[in-house]
Each structure stands twice: as structure tokens, then as C-alpha cells.
């Protein structure tokens with residue numbers, strides 16, 4: 001099959017690579033020239049330097065005969081006659097903190113698509129095409145896409161939905177062997193197109209291939225993200241808080257007891273200073289907004305959002321409250337800038353809120369380190385705030401040396417082994433703030449070595 005992608009970011013590039021790997025011919029159109037040039041480079045490092053997803057570079061290179069990238073709409077136009085499906089993988093950000101989804105980018109792209117669709121088959125439009133929404137959008141979005149197409153005079157098309165459930169950092173592995181594939185369509189004809197696209201999954205014994213309506217597909221995506229997010233919020237704001245407030249409770253022991261109840265399970269059962277990323281917060285806010293727009297309350301959804309923010313505020317305030325620490329004029333080491341391990345994505349990362357807090361407190365310098373995403377973080381602050389206080393360093397040891405306080409904000413696995421480096425390089429009397437419990441197995445030794453420790457899920461651990 002010939003498939004066209006509109007948008008080649010995290011979702012578009014990963015999904016397109018998997019489609020090519022499934023034997024389809026794929027063209028990815030994206031307006032970002034730098035991204036297109038990196039994805040077209042056939043150089044694994046270059047591909048993964050812009051989209052750090054394990055396996056993405058190899059998959060694109062292995063399937064290079066079947067996958068092309070372009071920023072020129074004319075290329076998409078040449079391709080459109082035999083295209084059977086078009087995947088829309090566009091950003092759907094929140095509009096100015098309102099919770100409402102800002103559909104301007106999506107709609108602009110849909111209008112560009114309509115311009116080329118009306119020209120297909122020398123304007124006869126006799127080839128049928130399925131427009132598939134892969135972005136996370138409001139529940140009734142299919143109608144909006146149809147309206148845009150009809151207003152532009154597009155004929156002979158269907159609109160379906162195929163929400164993306166990828167987990168950043170494991171996107172390729174997860175897309176090649178997904179636990180489930182959800183497709184939403186209105187007609188048997190459209191379901192058939194989906195079955196052809198996903199023939200490698202339809203008959204699989206291990207993959208749930210679920211056919212629902214487009215609105216059910218969109219609603220399921222928003223609800224799934226909300227449920228996962230609420231689980232994290234419960235873990236941070238209730239389980240973690242109990243372990244912080246009652247002495248003698250080891251978070252890891254409580255965790256073991258809880259997760260061995262199969263009804264509870266272990267997904268997301270860790271403590272953290274904040275749940276970031278591009279989806280959970282945005283999608284929960286959208287869900288809340290949509291419920292309120294229908295005249296109902298969304299208190300539980302709103303509470304999950306505020307519990308997440310409360311967690312970050314609570315963590316950052318503990319240094320002053322529990323140690324009477326003054327931030328002003330201090331040098332801070334910040335380890336971990338990505339929103340989680342195995343990604344270069346910094347959207348809503350804890351490092352951003354933490355840095356904003358540190359800047360408002362008047363710190364002297366932030367020595368920031370991340371194994372992959374330092375440049376994205378620096379770019380964010382260069383664009384948003386004076387970056388003169390931020391010093392991106394090249395190694396963990398530099399972020400640890402000569403600082404007054406050390407904050408761990410990402411769960412990069414290598415941070416678990418930093419205790420010895422810390423005991424060697426972090427000045428005695430400095431404070432360790434572990435926002436991910438990365439050093440939990442050695443808090444006792446670190447305290448004996450002279451550090452006060454503030455960790456999510458533990459009461460203050462005083463230097464011995």
C-alpha cells in the first residue's frame with residue numbers, strides 16, 4: 001500500500017518507519033526542513049540526534065527503499081494519486097492554559113492536504129482515500145476533519161481514527177510488537193483499509209486488534225492516558241506522601257507489598273518529583289475541558305492535575321522548610337533534563353519547572369547535565385528566559401563538583417550508580433535532593449558521608 005504521513009515528529013516518524021517495515025511504501029511530509037534532512041540522512045546518529053528513539057535509525061535505514069521524507073508539498077501532490085491512506089500526526093497543543101485543544105496546526109495541515117486531494121486523478125478524484133487521525137484530539141474531531149475536506153471540495157474519502165499509544169523511549173519496540181492496535185472507522189470499507197495497513201497485527205495471537213467507532217477510539221485514548229496519569233498521581237501524592245510523613249516506612253517495601261496484589265499491578269509504581277512529557281498533562285486538561293463543555297464536573301481529573309503540580313512544589317519547597325536552606329546565591333547541580341529516561345524530549349520535563357523555580361529563587365548558577373538532551377534544554381531557556389545562569393556541563397562529575405545542592409530530576413538508569421562519584425566530588429555539607437529515588441539503596445552511606453538528603457518518598461535524612 002502507499003501511505004502518506006502528514007507530520008514526521010515522534011509519532012509520525014516512528015509510525016511511518018513501522019509501516020515501511022510492514023512492507024508499505026511511505027512518504028512522510030513535514031514542514032520542518034532540519035527534521036526532514038536528518039530523517040533523510042540515512043545516518044543513524046543523525047536521525048537519533050533529532051528524534052532520540054531506540055531503534056528508529058536502524059528501522060529507517062533498513063527500510064530506506066520504502067520510506068522517503070520531504071518538506072515539499074509538491075512531492076506529496078505527486079504521490080497522492082495512488083495513496084490509499086493518509087496519517088495525520090500533527091501537534092495538538094493546549095490553547096493558552098485553557099485546556100481547550102488548539103487545532104490550528106492540525107486544521108492548517110488538513111487544509112494543505114485538501115488542496116492536494118482535490119487535484120488527484122487530474123481532479124476526477126476517483127481514487128478512494130482514508131484520512132486517519134493519529135494525533136490525540138477532542139472526541140468529536142472526525143466531524144471537523146470531514147467538514148474541512150467537504151468545504152474544500154474533496155470527494156471520495158473516509159475519515160478514521162487510529163490513536164497512538166506509543167511510549168516514548170520504547171516507541172519502536174512498542175510499535176513493532178504493540179499490546180493492542182485500536183482503529184476507529186464508520187464503514188466496512190475503511191475497516192478493510194485498516195486491516196490491510198495492519199495485516200501483520202490483525203491475526204496475531206498476542207496483539208489485541210480492536211475495531212471501534214472513531215469517537216470511541218479518540219475517547220479511549222484520552223481515557224487511557226488519564227487513568228495512567230491518575231495512577232502516577234496516586235503514587236506520588238498519596239503513597240509517596242505517606243512514606244514521607246510517617247518515619248520508618250521504606251517506599252520500596254511498601255511498593256513491593258502493593259504491587260504483588262495483581263489487582264493493583266506494577267505499572268507506574270514509582271515515586272517521582274513530577275510526571276512530565278508531552279501527553280499526560282495536555283490530555284488530562286483536554287479531557288477536563290471537554291467534560292466541562294458538556295456541562296458536567298471534572299473534579300477528579302482536575303485533582304490529578306493539581307496533585308502532580310503539588311508534588312513538584314512540595315519537593316522543591318522542602319529544602320527551605322526542612323533545612324532552612326536559602327537558595328539565593330547558591331550553585332546548583334541539576335542531573336537529568338529529559339522528562340524521563342531514554343528520550344531527548346523535554347516537554348513538561350521536571351527540569352523545566354525546577355529551573356524556573358531556581359531562577360526565581362536567585363541562585364547563582366545551575367550546572368545542568370543530561371546524557372542526551374542538553375541542547376534542547378538550553379534552547380528552551382535561551383528562548384524563554386535569560387540563560388546566563390545556566391551552564392550545560394558535559395559529564396555527571398562536573399554537575400556534582402563545587403555545588404551547594406544537587407538535584408536529580410530524571411530516572412536515567414546510570415544515575416543509580418552515582419553514589420561513589422557523589423561521595424568523591426560533592427562537597428561535604430551539601431544537600432542531595434533525589435527526585436527519583438535513584439540513590440535509595442545508599443541513602444544511609446551518603447548521610448554518613450555528610451550529606452543531608454531530601455528524597456521523594458522519604459522523610460528528611462539528616463547527615464550523620
Ligand SMILES: NC(=O)c1ccc[n+]([C@@H]2O[C@H](COP(=O)([O-])OP(=O)(O)OC[C@H]3O[C@@H](n4cnc5c(N)ncnc54)[C@H](O)[C@@H]3O)[C@@H](O)[C@H]2O)c1
Pocket residue numbers: 006007008009010011012029030031032035089090091092105108109112134135136137164165166167168278279
Ligand atoms: N509523543 C508521544 O509520546 C505521543 C504519544 C501518543 C500520541 N501523541 C500525539 O500525537 C500527536 C503528535 O505528537 P508528536 O509527539 O509526534 O509531536 P511532534 O511535535 O514531535 O511532531 C509533530 C510534527 O508535525 C509537523 N508539522 C506541523 N505542521 C505541519 C504541517 N502543516 N504539515 C506537515 N507537518 C507539520 C511538525 O514540524 C512536527 O515535526 C499529538 O497530538 C500528540 O498528543 C504523542
